[in-house]
Each structure stands twice: as structure tokens, then as C-alpha cells.
Amino acid sequence: MAEEDISKQLQDQIGRLQQMRNQMQMIIQQRQQVELRLKDVEDALEELDKTDSNSPIYKSIGSLLIKTKGKSEIVKELKSNKDSLELRKKTLEQQEGRTKEKLNELQSKVQNSLSMSNDSN
Numbered sequence: 809m810a811e812e813d814i815s816k817q818l819q820d821q822i823g824r825l826q827q828m829r830n831q832m833q834m835i836i837q838q839r840q841q842v843e844l845r846l847k848d849v850e851d852a853l854e855e856l857d858k859t860d861s862n863s864p865i866y867k868s869i870g871s872l873l874i875k876t877k878g879k880s881e882i883v884k885e886l887k888s889n890k891d892s893l894e895l896r897k898k899t900l901e902q903q904e905g906r907t908k909e910k911l912n913e914l915q916s917k918v919q920n921s922l923s924m925s926n927d928s929n
Contacts, residue, residue, distance in 0.1 A: 818925060821918045828911045835907060839900040846893040853886050 856879060865882050866873040876882045
């Protein structure tokens with residue numbers, strides 16, 4: 809293989825490595841956002857647990873506060889949101905794990921290619 813072919817192949821690998829690092833960063837950011845939203849929902853459920861069923865409860869919709877029909881309705885809605893967020897978090901964690909494995913494999917290949925090209929020089 810010619811030297812320029814090796815460097816082209818190495819450049820492609822380095823480019824893919826950078827793309828994968830960017831993808832990993834996006835997955836981590838998405839997971840962190842989901843975790844924050846999940847914490848908000850859990851905090852809201854905890855606060856609702858402390859209130860009695862006759863207390864008026866409002867929810868924020870945009871810049872408005874709207875009175876809900878009752879505690880049970882909002883608890884049901886929040887639990888549904890919590891389930892969805894937990895599923896999304898689990899999916900992102902799995903995606904993060906797979907991407908991390910691929911990233912480590914590619915990083916290994918790039919390092920091997922670099923050491924091989926340095927040895928041949």
C-alpha cells in the first residue's frame with residue numbers, strides 16, 4: 809500500500825472518530841436533559857404527595873398557570889410522564905454504552921494505524 813493511501817485511510821478513521829465523539833457528546837447531553845426533566849417530575853410528585861386532595865393545583869402551560877381538575881388527574885399525568893422519561897433515559901444509556909464501545913474500538917484502530925505508520929517511517 810502506498811504511503812498516501814495509508815494516510816488517506818488514517819484521515820478517514822480520524823474523521824469518523826471525531827464524528828463519533830460528537831455523537832457521544834450529543835447523547836450525553838440528551839441523557840442529562842432527560843435526567844433533569846425526570847427529577848422535576850419526581851419532585852412534583854413528591855410535593856403532590858404532601859398536599860391533600862382538596863387543595864387547588866395549578867400546572868404551567870407556557871406562560872400561563874391553569875387550574876387542574878384535581879390531584880388524581882395531575883398525578884396520573886405526571887406518572888405517565890415519569891414512565892416515558894425513564895424509558896427514554898434507559899434507551900439513551902444503552903445508546904451511550906454502544907457508542908462508547910464503538911468509540912473505544914475506533915480509537916484503538918486509529919492508535920494502531922498511527923503507531924504502524926510511525927514504525928514504517
